[in-house]
Amino acid sequence: MTRLLTFRRLKIASFTHSAIYTTLLVVWLVPGLHPLEAIFGMAHGLGWIAMSLACIAAVRLRVINLRLAMAVAVLGGIGPFIGSYEFVRQSRPHGDRPEDERPPRPKPRSRISSAPPARPRRRVPPA
Numbered sequence: 429m430t431r432l433l434t435f436r437r438l439k440i441a442s443f444t445h446s447a448i449y450t451t452l453l454v455v456w457l458v459p460g461l462h463p464l465e466a467i468f469g470m471a472h473g474l475g476w477i478a479m480s481l482a483c484i485a486a487v488r489l490r491v492i493n494l495r496l497a498m499a500v501a502v503l504g505g506i507g508p509f510i511g512s513y514e515f516v517r518q519s520r521p522h523g524d525r526p527e528d529e530r531p532p533r534p535k536p537r538s539r540i541s542s543a544p545p546a547r548p549r550r551r552v553p554p555a
Contacts, residue, residue: 433486439515441482442500445475445508476505493518 452468455461480501487497496518500511 433482433489433491435491435515435519438479438482438486438492439512439519441475441479442504442508442512442515445472445479445504446512448472448475449508472508476508479504479508479511 448468448471452465452472455464455468483492483497483500486492487494496511496514499514500508503510
């Protein structure tokens with residue numbers, strides 16, 4: 429499943445969804461194109477649902493972080509440009525990098541041994 433949900437594929441899908449939404453706005457604003465509103469409206473709605481489900485799965489697989497998934501799933505229904513912007517922001521080298529480009533995280537310590545190990549005391553020989 430991780431091979432299907434990659435950061436790059438989700439980014440391309442987000443930009444495709446943004447293009448569909450832009451087309452929907454143009455069709456809505458230009459007189460005479462109203463019959464296409466239903467087609468692009470349906471494409472936007474189904475695209476948003478598909479992107480939301482894909483992002484939920486990608487967070488569970490640790491392909492993307494929760495901030496990016498929230499931008500796509502919650503705000504994507506109103507304006508998918510926010511999700512596309514987050515993909516671009518997290519692709520930058522100085523921003524949050526995609527999970528597959530990050531160095532591996534250290535394993536978390538258990539709560540019992542959360543403190544660093546104590547250093548042994550040096551004994552000073554009696555003078």
